[in-house]
Amino acid sequence: MGIISIEKADRLFWLGRYAERVLTTLVAFFDFYDEMIDGDEKAYRTYCKKIAIPDVYKSKEDFQQKYLFDGQNPDSVISNMERAFDNAVVIRGELGTYTLSYIQMALDVLKGEGGKADAPAYDLQQVIDYLNAFWGCMDDQTEDEECRNIIKCGKYLERLDLYMRLGYSAKAIDKEFSKFENRLHRVRLPYRRENEDRLREIISLGDGWREYEKEALEALWNLFEVI
Amino acid sequence: MFELVDHTENINRLLARYGVKFGIYKNHEFHEQLFPFDPLPRVISAEEFDFLNRGLSQRVNALNLFLADVYSEKKIIKDGVIPADFVYSSKGYLPQCEKIVPPGKIYSHISGIDLVQGKDKNWYILEDNLRIPSGASYPMIARELTRRAAPATFSRTRIADNRNYAVMLKETLDYVNTGGINVVLTPGRYNAAFFEHSYLAERSGAVLAMPQDLLVENNKLYYRQYGGRNLQVGAVYRRLSDEYLDPLCFLPESLIGVPGIMNVYRSGNVAIVNAPGNGVADDKGIYYFVPHMIKYYLGEEAILKNAPTYLAFYEKDREFILEHLERLVVKDVSEAGGYGVIFGRDLTKEKLRELAEVIKAEPRRFIAQEVIDFIDLGIVEGDHEVPRKADLRAFVLAGKDTRVWPSGLTRFSRNPNSFVVNSSQGGGFKDTWVLSR
Numbered sequence: 001m002g003i004i005s006i007e008k009a010d011r012l013f014w015l016g017r018y019a020e021r022v023l024t025t026l027v028a029f030f031d032f033y034d035e036m037i038d039g040d041e042k043a044y045r046t047y048c049k050k051i052a053i054p055d056v057y058k059s060k061e062d063f064q065q066k067y068l069f070d071g072q073n074p075d076s077v078i079s080n081m082e083r084a085f086d087n088a089v090v091i092r093g094e095l096g097t098y099t100l101s102y103i104q105m106a107l108d109v110l111k112g113e114g115g116k117a118d119a120p121a122y123d124l125q126q127v128i129d130y131l132n133a134f135w136g137c138m139d140d141q142t143e144d145e146e147c148r149n150i151i152k153c154g155k156y157l158e159r160l161d162l163y164m165r166l167g168y169s170a171k172a173i174d175k176e177f178s179k180f181e182n183r184l185h186r187v188r189l190p191y192r193r194e195n196e197d198r199l200r201e202i203i204s205l206g207d208g209w210r211e212y213e214k215e216a217l218e219a220l221w222n223l224f225e226v227i
Numbered sequence: 228m229f230e231l232v233d234h235t236e237n238i239n240r241l242l243a244r245y246g247v248k249f250g251i252y253k254n255h256e257f258h259e260q261l262f263p264f265d266p267l268p269r270v271i272s273a274e275e276f277d278f279l280n281r282g283l284s285q286r287v288n289a290l291n292l293f294l295a296d297v298y299s300e301k302k303i304i305k306d307g308v309i310p311a312d313f314v315y316s317s318k319g320y321l322p323q324c325e326k327i328v329p330p331g332k333i334y335s336h337i338s339g340i341d342l343v344q345g346k347d348k349n350w351y352i353l354e355d356n357l358r359i360p361s362g363a364s365y366p367m368i369a370r371e372l373t374r375r376a377a378p379a380t381f382s383r384t385r386i387a388d389n390r391n392y393a394v395m396l397k398e399t400l401d402y403v404n405t406g407g408i409n410v411v412l413t414p415g416r417y418n419a420a421f422f423e424h425s426y427l428a429e430r431s432g433a434v435l436a437m438p439q440d441l442l443v444e445n446n447k448l449y450y451r452q453y454g455g456r457n458l459q460v461g462a463v464y465r466r467l468s469d470e471y472l473d474p475l476c477f478l479p480e481s482l483i484g485v486p487g488i489m490n491v492y493r494s495g496n497v498a499i500v501n502a503p504g505n506g507v508a509d510d511k512g513i514y515y516f517v518p519h520m521i522k523y524y525l526g527e528e529a530i531l532k533n534a535p536t537y538l539a540f541y542e543k544d545r546e547f548i549l550e551h552l553e554r555l556v557v558k559d560v561s562e563a564g565g566y567g568v569i570f571g572r573d574l575t576k577e578k579l580r581e582l583a584e585v586i587k588a589e590p591r592r593f594i595a596q597e598v599i600d601f602i603d604l605g606i607v608e609g610d611h612e613v614p615r616k617a618d619l620r621a622f623v624l625a626g627k628d629t630r631v632w633p634s635g636l637t638r639f640s641r642n643p644n645s646f647v648v649n650s651s652q653g654g655g656f657k658d659t660w661v662l663s664r
Contacts (some may be wrong), residue, residue, distance in 0.1 A: 003408065003434050003450065003458060004452060004453050005436070005437075005440040005450060005451050005452060005453060006440075006451055006452075006453040007437055007439055007440055008440075008453070009453040009454075086416065089246065089416060089425070090415075090416050090435070092425035092426065092428070092429050092435070093425065093428045093434065093435045096429065097245050097246075097368075097426065097429060100245075100246065101244045101245050101246070104243075104244060104245070104246050105244055108243065108244075188454030188455065189453075189454070190454075
């Protein structure tokens, strides 16, 4: 077991969350963007509602620009990527310079594309590629198992949260919950077992889980005691 | 070597990928910048390095003896080699460090000595940095990348491998470690040299610690682990200034220090690398006396020369400075990072008069040096090679032995009319190759 301070445990966890947030929301964005090309131009409103971010956009073009590239917008993809980087850069020792470089490159693509991405689903594929490379590299090269488990706790918690909000299938949610529990039981992060038990009960209902969506999300958000 | 030029863009792209940056504050805002890299290295022959090795080791040994003396018996003052006033009025002299004997009796474990090579081929010491000299990480990672970009160059030419710096650093920390882990203490993410802190920690196997990660208990220093027991720390490679190190001992308003760490250090329960209080020995005023120290402590003549220096503190020197102000470079001893350096030749008559008045009013604050006409090194600018002023920061590590890292940070000015090479002033860097035969 490695040497991990409280500060670093926090950084590892939040790196997992932000990196996953960028990855999953970009993939979801592409789906909504596709709809907006020749279908519902206001589909972004549904998207904002689903992931519970303020709809401050005037049009699909405004959404495309500000949601992706506006660093002043705290909900934008680039802001989330910045936060992933801010957490990653202080745990270089745990991640390794090589693994960290994928976070750096994903951020650099977003910064470089800002304002000129007329085909975002094409241009930002590289961000997704770098983030997937980051996850693979992290799994392969981060020596300390505890570090890997904490990052993945953050990752799967974020993924579960977004999958639930974005309406993914009960099967997909069940699969991600299993992955989350697998990591949760291997870290020393203090958490509320009763929340985990309740989540398991709700998710095991299959499609019926939606009746308890609000309760499930609250159980997830309050699962950890300090982080 | 010119294969490297073809790969300049690729190498700089890789440096960006690995986050090789330094931070700078402008208008109270933090900005991170890439440190511009020039692919043409400074090349030092094996014979020349042997000479530098002897001269730099000699200098650092004398400086360590001076620090041990000045915080204990003060023989050098009593014997009239250095005026007491010069020591006690130095901002770097810390009375809180009196009588502390650090582990291994080493004060300056990692010294960054800045040199230039004159057109007469002589090397001149410009200044000693004995507090928290930075820069070793840049040529380390640049070498890693240039070897990838131009392998044939490194097959043909026998160049001392500089990637052993992390091993040298670890050995230095281990030598003074009092029992426990080694940590690199960084003030945090928004420090100008944060890349270096995190990279050196990673490479040397030390734990990168933020101030809040450390705590003092029972007169020992611990690293707080999450969800478990705390780990004792045996050596702290601290990368924050003395005055912020311990709010109970120095600046009480410091939020980035570790309360109580000085007591632990005073008790011999942790090594602090470099030792607090070293600023008294790298003061620009004390620099004048280093050749005297070498003679005093080691009974030897200094192998490496100082740049000809005048102390405004001495009346005779002051008169000389005031008479020749237009040809000298004047340095404010309390400044660093290329700030407070004034070239007389760049001033109008009125500004020269103003400077003369300030020197007369505060003579202890200034030194003046002859401008060394140091050699230019070629850098690549577009498709051309152009000459630019460059210095060398050599790293000397003192542990079981005193050793000079066979490389160094060569910094250059990107401005053709400037002698100021500091990264904070827009300078770039080169690798430094020491030929191994």
